[in-house]
Amino acid sequence: MKVLMVASECAPFVKTGGLADVVGALPTALAGLDIDAQVLLPAYPPLFPHLPKGEEVARFDDLPGGPGRIVRVAAEGIKLLLLDAPQLFDRPDGIYIDGNGRDWSDNHLRFGALSMAGARIAMGAIDGYQPDVVHAHDWQASLTPVYMRMAGRDTPRSIITIHNIAFQGRFGPQVLGQLQLKTDWFHPEGLEFHGDLSFLKGALMFSDRITTVSPTYAREILTPEFGMGLDGVLRSRAGFLSGVLNGIDTDAWDPSDDATLAQTYDAKSLKGKAANRVALSERLGLDTNSDGPLFCVVSRLTGQKGLDALLDAVPHLVERGAQLAVLGTGQPELEQGFRDAAMAHPGQVATHIGYDEALSHLFQAGSDAILIPSRFEPCGLTQLYGLRYGTLPIVARTGGLADTVIDANVAAILAKAATGFVFHDVSATGIALVIDRAVEAYADQKLWQSMQRAAMRHPVSWDSSAQAYRDLYTDLVG
Ligand code: ADP
Ligand code: GLC
Numbered sequence: 001m002k003v004l005m006v007a008s009e010c011a012p013f014v015k016t017g018g019l020a021d022v023v024g025a026l027p028t029a030l031a032g033l034d035i036d037a038q039v040l041l042p043a044y045p046p047l048f049p050h051l052p053k054g055e056e057v058a059r060f061d062d063l064p065g066g067p068g069r070i071v072r073v074a075a076e077g078i079k080l081l082l083l084d085a086p087q088l089f090d091r092p093d094g095i096y097i098d099g100n101g102r103d104w105s106d107n108h109l110r111f112g113a114l115s116m117a118g119a120r121i122a123m124g125a126i127d128g129y130q131p132d133v134v135h136a137h138d139w140q141a142s143l144t145p146v147y148m149r150m151a152g153r154d155t156p157r158s159i160i161t162i163h164n165i166a167f168q169g170r171f172g173p174q175v176l177g178q179l180q181l182k183t184d185w186f187h188p189e190g191l192e193f194h195g196d197l198s199f200l201k202g203a204l205m206f207s208d209r210i211t212t213v214s215p216t217y218a219r220e221i222l223t224p225e226f227g228m229g230l231d232g233v234l235r236s237r238a239g240f241l242s243g244v245l246n247g248i249d250t251d252a253w254d255p256s257d258d259a260t261l262a263q264t265y266d267a268k269s270l271k272g273k274a275a276n277r278v279a280l281s282e283r284l285g286l287d288t289n290s291d292g293p294l295f296c297v298v299s300r301l302t303g304q305k306g307l308d309a310l311l312d313a314v315p316h317l318v319e320r321g322a323q324l325a326v327l328g329t330g331q332p333e334l335e336q337g338f339r340d341a342a343m344a345h346p347g348q349v350a351t352h353i354g355y356d357e358a359l360s361h362l363f364q365a366g367s368d369a370i371l372i373p374s375r376f377e378p379c380g381l382t383q384l385y386g387l388r389y390g391t392l393p394i395v396a397r398t399g400g401l402a403d404t405v406i407d408a409n410v411a412a413i414l415a416k417a418a419t420g421f422v423f424h425d426v427s428a429t430g431i432a433l434v435i436d437r438a439v440e441a442y443a444d445q446k447l448w449q450s451m452q453r454a455a456m457r458h459p460v461s462w463d464s465s466a467q468a469y470r471d472l473y474t475d476l477v478g
Helices: 018-031 107-122 143-150 199-206 215-220 231-236 272-284 307-319 332-344 357-366 382-388 399-404 410-414 428-443 445-457 463-477
Strands: 002-006 036-042 055-063 066-075 078-084 133-137 157-162 196-198 209-212 241-243 294-301 323-330 349-353 369-372 392-396 421-423
Touching: 002 018, 002 107, 018 036, 018 078, 018 133, 018 463, 036 107, 055 107, 066 107, 078 107, 107 133, 107 143, 107 199, 133 143, 133 463, 143 157, 143 199, 157 199, 157 463, 196 199, 199 231, 209 215, 209 463, 215 241, 215 399, 272 294, 272 323, 272 357, 294 307, 294 332, 294 357, 294 382, 307 323, 307 332, 307 428, 323 332, 323 357, 332 349, 357 382, 369 382, 369 428, 382 392, 382 399, 382 445, 392 399, 392 428, 392 445, 421 428, 428 445
Parallel strands: 002 036, 002 133, 036 078, 133 157, 157 209, 209 241, 294 323, 294 369, 323 349, 369 392, 392 421
Antiparallel strands: 055 066, 066 078
């Protein structure tokens, strides 16, 4: 079976969030199941200087925004098909935004071109390569199934995976022509969303299957509260929608073999974790003689993540004798808020603004617990890294967080099944209450360590989810 993935990010090459981790790890997991998954990704010249020289396998003259060619390379165990179109992708700054934090004004062309290249490859543009299934990820790849359907082809079959329905790729109707889209498909049963073109809605209407990254989020997005305006469209296609939980790359995230740690450890040598807390504290200027737990945050700093509410709970956290370490970038007011919190509580709160992959491993290893008070969370990966590193997740009961963390209630503690703390109310009060529960549990080190061991036993690899995708592909191909 051959699967063509189409995506705008892929770890370890280019990453702004969990989408990259998934697109980077899933192909390897599928390879173990005899599925040949190749990833179509923009070449982003500033990010790819170190790639081995590849082979040109296709050329297109008429993509939205100009010509492009496809270069095939294998790197880090992943088979990549790079869309080389420098006029669209050779830019400084972010892959989606310019230096002032504004979306590139031609993002519709950039990801329209990616999508069209995906559709052309799906329909046989590369000699000797015919995928059976096209698996598009998020809005940036969402026009791929639309272009395939426009070409009147029903093979290969298509899947769209929604990693975050908050990002829909919505543009004014004037871009239809530039994107070579059929204007007679521009209506509410097609590509139109409240007078605009919506890339994601196109995929929801024209893909054979829709998945999202956890079973709970698959149910949540059918409701107005979580559907971000697309819940009606999703309800109309509910029979084709399912949730497949993300896994993680357990080689890249392995506390017993992680070169970025001060000391490696496993469930049997948990004491080794303490050296990482000291190393992290020294690096961040936190007091090393605290008796309370060290909580961390590793996150995009945005409203989705509920970190404004956490900010309001910081004084309570410090009063309870806990410490907080924050690693993130995002909304300027949240960055400033966490910098101010660190100034207000020297030695107890530390903030590192920036994106730092290696440091994120030390945060996971050196902290006792990771706080994820998200208002919505399609899956979330940092709680899975936390489980793997014996860093107990403290999570809001939503999306994939609800599907992966077992709350330390009395029954779960008695069954030795508890792996973290789950709470409902994303507010300063709700967070203060769950912080109290975690601080009290930490004071009982026997309980805490038994929870750490349960967390580290929890299956977080791709094994069962890769099988779920394989079953879905097999079902589609028939
Ligand atoms: P989302 O995709 O919504 O941002 P996820 O939890 O799925 O949330 O994935 C976030 C990914 O980005 C994780 O791999 C996390 O470790 C990483 N990450 C987030 N912020 C940072 C940061 N400032 N430095 C390093 N890694 C980060
Ligand atoms: C999105 C979601 C996150 C999910 C990730 C990977 O960025 O916000 O919850 O884990 O995609 O699927």
